[in-house]
Amino acid sequence: MINVEGLTKRYARTVAVDNISFEVEKGTIVGFLGPNGAGKTTTMRVLTCFLPPTAGTASVAGFDVLENPMEVKKRIGYLPETPPLYPEMEVSEYLKFVGQLKGISSADIAKRVDEVAGRCALGDVRNKLIGKLSKGYRQRVGLAQAIIHNPEVLILDEPTSGLDPKQIIEIRELLKSLAGEHTIILSTHILSEVEHTCERVIIINQGKLVAIDSVANLTNRLRGAEAVAVEVESPDGHPDPSEVQQRLEVVSGVSRVVMKDSRNGRLIFEVESLQGRHIRAELARTVVNSGWSLSELRPVGLSLEDIFLQLTATEKDGDEGNAPQEVEGARK
Amino acid sequence: MKNILLICFKEFKGYFVSPIGYAVMALFGLIFGFGFYTATRDMVQLGFRAQMMGQQQPMSVNEQVIRPLLGFAGTIALFLIPMITMRLVAEEKRTGTIELLLTSPVRDIEIILGKWCGAVLLYLCVLGMSVINIAMLFMWGKPDLKPVLVAYLGLLLQGGCLLAIGTFVSTTTRNQIVAGGVTFFVCLLLWLLSWFTAFESTAFSQVINYLSIVTHMENFSKGVLDSKDVIFYLSMIFFSLFLTSRSMESLRWRA
Numbered sequence: 157m158i159n160v161e162g163l164t165k166r167y168a169r170t171v172a173v174d175n176i177s178f179e180v181e182k183g184t185i186v187g188f189l190g191p192n193g194a195g196k197t198t199t200m201r202v203l204t205c206f207l208p209p210t211a212g213t214a215s216v217a218g219f220d221v222l223e224n225p226m227e228v229k230k231r232i233g234y235l236p237e238t239p240p241l242y243p244e245m246e247v248s249e250y251l252k253f254v255g256q257l258k259g260i261s262s263a264d265i266a267k268r269v270d271e272v273a274g275r276c277a278l279g280d281v282r283n284k285l286i287g288k289l290s291k292g293y294r295q296r297v298g299l300a301q302a303i304i305h306n307p308e309v310l311i312l313d314e315p316t317s318g319l320d321p322k323q324i325i326e327i328r329e330l331l332k333s334l335a336g337e338h339t340i341i342l343s344t345h346i347l348s349e350v351e352h353t354c355e356r357v358i359i360i361n362q363g364k365l366v367a368i369d370s371v372a373n374l375t376n377r378l379r380g381a382e383a384v385a386v387e388v389e390s391p392d393g394h395p396d397p398s399e400v401q402q403r404l405e406v407v408s409g410v411s412r413v414v415m416k417d418s419r420n421g422r423l424i425f426e427v428e429s430l431q432g433r434h435i436r437a438e439l440a441r442t443v444v445n446s447g448w449s450l451s452e453l454r455p456v457g458l459s460l461e462d463i464f465l466q467l468t469a470t471e472k473d474g475d476e477g478n479a480p481q482e483v484e485g486a487r488k
Numbered sequence: 489m490k491n492i493l494l495i496c497f498k499e500f501k502g503y504f505v506s507p508i509g510y511a512v513m514a515l516f517g518l519i520f521g522f523g524f525y526t527a528t529r530d531m532v533q534l535g536f537r538a539q540m541m542g543q544q545q546p547m548s549v550n551e552q553v554i555r556p557l558l559g560f561a562g563t564i565a566l567f568l569i570p571m572i573t574m575r576l577v578a579e580e581k582r583t584g585t586i587e588l589l590l591t592s593p594v595r596d597i598e599i600i601l602g603k604w605c606g607a608v609l610l611y612l613c614v615l616g617m618s619v620i621n622i623a624m625l626f627m628w629g630k631p632d633l634k635p636v637l638v639a640y641l642g643l644l645l646q647g648g649c650l651l652a653i654g655t656f657v658s659t660t661t662r663n664q665i666v667a668g669g670v671t672f673f674v675c676l677l678l679w680l681l682s683w684f685t686a687f688e689s690t691a692f693s694q695v696i697n698y699l700s701i702v703t704h705m706e707n708f709s710k711g712v713l714d715s716k717d718v719i720f721y722l723s724m725i726f727f728s729l730f731l732t733s734r735s736m737e738s739l740r741w742r743a
Contacts (some may be wrong), residue, residue: 204591207740229593240588244505256494256594301588 162212174363187354188343205209233307239298243287387452409433495602550645573654574668635711642708646723652728
């Protein structure tokens, strides 16, 4: 549905987005995660045809954002970071205006306004001036504005920022109910948001893509299952990879063993545990009992939290030169 | 076309939700009414004096009241137009609603024309205030209608031209005050151009003179419809709106 290839956006002096590629399939909710200034908003603005890319291509529903912006715009509902509201308009008047702007015919507009107002729970504020609404209601009007023309793709820039927990849950429920018929990209720097609503997560930092994975995979690691890198050395020089793998696989609590690397007679495996099992001690014993030497045993795998901590750390420690790239420290 | 009207009416309505629309109309009505009062009083007094002296001077409402008054209306408009245009785009840039317009399936030119038309519509309402006074002249006198209509057409064209310049200036900043101030000085400059060249007749000064907004208004207020003046205003409007569309486009590239 959304296809981004080698997308780069350069401003006068800074590179906001650096060679990002990703794909989003129809009907999924994708979370766009990263600290402030990571390039989330810029990427979204390129997708919505607000900004042209410096290099690379982006297409929505098969239409390129540069060559066919009109077709792209018709298919996109966009909620920018600050909802684009006219404070001097009434809610229903505003929704009607946006709906017509998005190409809804005047015959259908009243019905559509009713529908989205109901969906976003705006019933009791329909005839109020937008300028008089609370932050939570404004955010909902912003969301209503984005879905009024029933777009195939929804792009939401921090849809829950500034809302109280109850409102966050409401918006989250709303987004979930929209998934399936709509493809949704939402940006956030709140982790639980991604965990609760998204199926996939794209993590970017300083304009670069850090990770794309399904949330299930990522949270799996977060929720107690551990991944351990095991480096095995043999006194006689060359342990048999498949033999080591087999031995590791039968250790109790191990769910998966993947051979990652081998150099100078050292073999590096990545071993994943089942939920809530501690396998490090057992792994060490197995290796040593088999007559190999264990040169390294360390936990790997990034939890969302870890990744996020690392990203924000890079941001904070930016002036100290290289931020810690090792993630192990963050994980206890 | 549908989009232009949509944006036009939204802008027009916006003027009357905020005090701007009422303020501009009231200010214009007040100052124009004052001008109307003095112009008619002077004419009546002149008429009495002529009668007492036993002279039969040819008196013309068109020449002595309407023509200077409508020229005066153009001058008042000069001060009001920055108030009309300053918020057009600058406000949307400041609040971020420009993002809504630029990500909707609407062409830039439709946004610009819509906003400009909305401003012209308000300007028509402002001019409408003067009709109240002018109508009195028609009720109690017999002025010639055609030159009045030509003068109004001139006012409309001049206003459209200044509004287009104001729209352009408004796209260049996110600060309404700056937009209003710059528009005012640009309008003032175009207005003053005729002063610099009043007593010269070199080719250069003629070009400068031609560019002055007021020079072209003179013919209209006399009731003379010259295609040269119409073309001048239309081309100024076209040129300013063209600059506006370039400026809008650059919003995307510079952002």
